[in-house]
Amino acid sequence: MDETICYLLDSWANLYNNTVANDHLDISKVTEWDLCSYVKYPSVLMSLLLTDENLFENLPPVEDAVEVLTELNKFYNIRIVTDASGSITVLYGKLKWIKKHLPFVDTKRDVFFTSNKNAIKGDIIIDDGPYILESDDQGKILMDRRYNRTPIYHSGVIRVKTWKEIYELLQEDV
């Protein structure tokens, strides 16, 4: 979900930069997965992520994500698999976001909160995360981000930059 369907990093960095006086997280410089290595106060960064009550609910959708998922929903059973890090606040915010932006998703049946995403099976997995490599799902689509470009992440995975590309890829299958 994060950085695949909705943008998280800018909002999260703004929150951090507005909270700490003597550090500045510049998202445009992030090229590695672990955001904590870019800040002076990783515990503050993580605490904001897990406890801020407005962060997740207000995240902006990635361009075309909602439109493409709405269209794909006609042919696929869309499942949202996302990590709430055991935080009730994150879970609540993400669930609200899904209900608002993806109202066609059955939140009783098709929303899964877990850090063990490979436990949830599907024909096609779409994510920005490196663990996508370990998935044995048939189709693996990696949303290209600056922090997931290490060459190993290319193996067996189709890398895309936009949801329009995803739509075109999957149009060939339906």
Ligand SMILES: [Mg+2]
């Ligand atoms: Mg993500």
